[in-house]
Amino acid sequence: MQIDIPLPCPSCGGKMYSVGYEATLKILKNRTWHVCKECKFTRNVEEFKKTLCCA
Secondary structure, eight states, X not given: OEEEEEEEXXXXXXXXXXXXXXXXXXXXXOEXXXXXXXXXOEEEHHHHHXXXXXX
């Protein structure tokens, strides 16, 4: 599933979207990434949240 997000790409300033999947096994965590539509820059949402909380 792709969802457009209002954050600019830190690499090129382009538009980004969010991509994620749900784990079928309960021991695995659901994962989500932000991906730039133009330069294909990617970042893990969990790591991004940690940088926002600790800044």
